[in-house]
Amino acid sequence: MKDVADNTMKAPGASDPNRRDFLLLATGAAGAVAVGGIAWPLISQMNPDASTVAAGAPVEVDLAPIGEGKAITLKWRGKPIFVRHRTAQEIADAKKDDTAALPDRQADAARVRAFDGKAQEQWIVVYGNCTHLGCVPIGFSGEYNGWYCPCHGSHYDNSGRIRKGPAPRNLDIPEFAFLSASKIRIG
Ligand code: FES
Structure with a gap:
């Protein structure tokens, strides 16, 4: 997973310092957050359920430590x-682009999930593999301030x-659901 770590560490390169905190959160370890270019090995150390997670069991993710815009x-x-965790402006930008020329047309609303009947549109949860050849895109980058995959652009x-480049489809969304307004279960 070294390639993942390297790419993840590039994500804080966004100019907005508020977005430089690229948080790595260990599931099940409440409040366990590392800031900056801390790589994958730390996740494993922090995560008490690492072996369980690796085996594919569902994981719960506490969203509370993930600030808006991070x-x-x-x-x-x-x-x-x-x-x-999207900002109101980011959500508005995404919705506005529902009518843009989208290579893999999908409304923003179809990419978020609801809790208690209310769309939790501030939360985007996606697999971090480019749908072209699987590289790990860089967050808060690219022409649309979403993710940019440097492998082939x-x-x-x-x-x-x-939105642009050789990837054939949108980033895939894992199976997940909200357990509360601040917690999701993946898997
Ligand atoms: S793997 Fe991302 S553009 Fe090719």
Whole structure:
């Protein structure tokens, strides 16, 4: 997963210092957060259920430590998953682009999940593998300030929709559900 770590560490390169805190959150370890370019090995150390998670069991993710405008990367079933807390402006941008020329047309609303009947549109949860050849895109980057895959130049928006480049489809969304307004279960 070294490639994942390297790419993840590039994500804080966004110019907005508020977005430089690229959080790595260990599931099940409440409040256990590392800031900055801390790589995958730390996740494993922090996560008391690492072996269980690696085996593919569902994991619960506490969203409370993820501030607005920030994101975390976690590893589940051997793959990176991005959990991004969008700002109101980012949500508005994504909705506005529902009518843009989208290579893999999907409304932003179809990429979020609800809790208690209310769309939790501030949360985007996607697999962190480019749908071209699987590289790990860089967060808060690219022409749409979503993710940018440097391998061959695919640009995703903050909804994880492919906007430009060779990737054939939007970032995939794992099976997940809200257990509360501040907790999700993946798997
Ligand atoms: S793997 Fe991402 S653009 Fe090719």
